[in-house]
Amino acid sequence: MKTLKKTLLLLVCLVMCGNLFAQYTYKNPVIPGFYPDPSVCRVNDDYYLVTSTFEYFPGVPVFHSKDMVNWKQIGHCLTRESQLKLHNIAPSGGIYAPTIRYNNGTFYMVTTNVNDKGNFYVHTKDPAGEWSEPIWVKQGGIDPTLFFDNGKCYFLSIPDGIQLCEIDVATGKQLSNSKVIWRGTGGRYPEAPHLYKKDGWYYLLIAEGGTEYGHKVTIARSRELYGPYESNPANPILTHINEHTQGNAIQGVGHADLIEGHDGSWWSVFLGFRPQSYLHHLLGRETFLAPVRWDTNAWPVINGNGAVTLDMNVSHLLPQHPWPAEPIRDEFNSSKLNLKWNYLRNPNYSNYSITNGALRLKGDVVTLDDNASPTFLGRRQQHINFTASTPVDIKNISEGDEAGITVYMNSTGHYDMYVTQKAGKRVLQVKYHLGNINHIEKEIEIDNNPLTLFVTGSADYYEFSYKQGNKASGVIAKVNTRFISSETLGGFTGVYLGLYAVSKNKANPVIADFNWFEYTH
Structure with a gap:
């Protein structure tokens, strides 16, 4: 009997110890692909x-989660041209780092719209619905944030150091002079302030x-809102610049926001990128998650050592x-596009329709090389290894027209596979555009049978292939990924997989129907 009691006691101890040291796992990034500068707020357990x-x-884009790990896009904040003017802007212009907050x-x-009037905010009661017209704020700079305290609203941005002022949240009117409250620890480009x-x-x-x-x-931190602010002696609290993290699969971590969970735990969302092919990255800066320990009167500690991994x-x-x-x-099969699809700059909606269960694109004279709005609908590349495929049915094609699929970083760098007309014959071409270089890598004569286009991505290469009728082509072109990476082209965006159409004659445009689009990884 004593032996049985000892055994039961031992089992109880083992169970308790197991619970004490229980491990949970999740995978980073929690939102893969070009989703940079994340900011988060909580309402109850949402x-x-x-x-x-x-x-x-x-x-x-606006995402919703119940657990900080699993996110679902529910809408966009800026859905109207009156909110978001993007005409003829250069790559990586337009909308910079947003902050989301909830109050009353x-x-x-x-x-910030760096190509319009600068800093502004919009508001709503329903984050999945329509948001208000912009309310503009006089204080300049970028990376603005709002802070609500004691019934007042404060505005921070970075025109020169981190500046703070009080505003009227109903009108955006500045109620106090702007004051620099901190300049950081001496690192270049201090940005992304949150209070x-x-x-x-x-x-701060x-x-x-x-x-x-x-x-x-x-x-x-400071006991007073306007400072002075004392720097954390243990700064930085998150970085992969140290020797022991230089080989990490995640690099460039930063631009964080903190949130208290509905159970009292603390978390941080932040951006980072995943290098591939000779330390280049193409997916853009992605959204990552890490736990935070934040004891009473103490400094926050991110994931114990200020570093994160893919498998957490x-x-x-x-x-x-x-x-x-x-x-x-x-x-x-719906008249409304899935939220993952985006246009380049402000679209001409007359060039897009859903017709008989197909996405119909009408060609425009604007090309993918222009800093304007071509007929283009794209979704983000979210994985290093993937395959994208789509059937395309071309009507009314003329000499020099294009309709197909593009692997698009920006107007200075993209790889395209498209149908065109040449010397009275229909041909399939693979072309790459890099700066001033336009090179046709492959050209194949095709007929009018049903055509499906394929792009397969890996760390080092994009491979292009097609299927016509029941005959698959195999790989017809293979191009290096790194030539359209952020390190090569610059900028702040990531690769899109886009469907597009270009016409030499605006009065007689090519018509391209895409019955479906498939993305696997």
């Missing part, structure tokens, strides 16, 4: 997140070092709430 969009329209039943999203109030302290979180391999997150093992997670998996194939 979490809402926004990211930057630069020259793409609609602007600023209203959501606010504040951001939090905890345990009687005002904590920023990013430094530039949004590249030297990126980092630093923090300061943590001691705590919020109760998991995964969303149903999205279909890998978009059948274009």
Whole structure:
């Protein structure tokens, strides 16, 4: 009997110890692909997140989560040209880092249109619905944020150091002079300020070092809102610039936001990128998640050592709430496009329609090389290894017209596979555009049988192939990924997989019907 009691006691101890050291896992990035500069807010047990969009329209996607790990896009903040003017802007212009906040039943999203009037915010009661017209703020700079405290609203941005002023949230009118409250720890490009109030302290979180391999997150605090702010002796609290993280599969971590979970736990969302092919990255800066320990009157500590991994093992997670998996194939069977699709700049809607269960694109004289709005609908490349495919049915094609699929970083760098007319014959071409170089890599004569186009991506190469009728082509062209990477072309965006159409004659445009689009990884 004593032996049985000892055995039971041992089992109880083992179970208790197991619970004490329980490990939970999730995978980073939590939102893969070009979703940079994440900001998050919470309403009860619901979490809402926004990211930057630069020259793409609609602007600023809105995501919803119950657990901080699983996110579902529910809308965009900027869906009308009156909110978002992007005409003829250069690559990586337009909308910079947004912040989302919630106060007294209203959501606010504040951001910068660097090609319009600067800093503004919009608001709504329903983050999945329509947002207000812009309310512009006089204080300049970029990376604005709002902070609500004691019934007042404060505005921060970075024209020269981190500047703070009080505003009238109903009108955007500045109610106090702007004051520099901190300049960071000395790293270049201080940016992404966010204010939090905890345990009687005002904590000011920023990013430094530039949004590249030297990126980092630093923090300061003060008992008074306007400072002076004391720098954390343990700064930076998040970075992969250290020797032990230089080989990490995630680099450039920074531009963070902090959030308290509905169970009292703390978390951080932030951007980073995944290098591939000779330390180049193509997917853009993505959204990552890490746990935060934030004791009373203490400094926040991100993931224990200020570093993160692709496979995260943590001691705590919020109760998991995964969303149903999205279909890998978009059948274009609704009059409303899936939220993952974007236009380049402000679109000419007359060039787009859903007709007989197909996405119909009408060619425009604007090309993918122009800083304007070509007939283009794209979705982000979200994985290093993927295959995208789509059937295309071409009507009314003339000499020099194009209709097909593009692997698109920006107007200075993209790879295209398209149908065109040449010397009275229909041909399939693979072309790459790099700066001033336009090179046709492959040209194949085709007939009028049903045609499906394929793009397969890996760390080092994009491979192009097609199928006509029942005959598959095999790989017809293979091009290096790194020539359209961020390190090669510059800018702040990531690769899109786009469907497009170009016409030499606007009065007699080519028509391209895409019955479906499939993306697998």
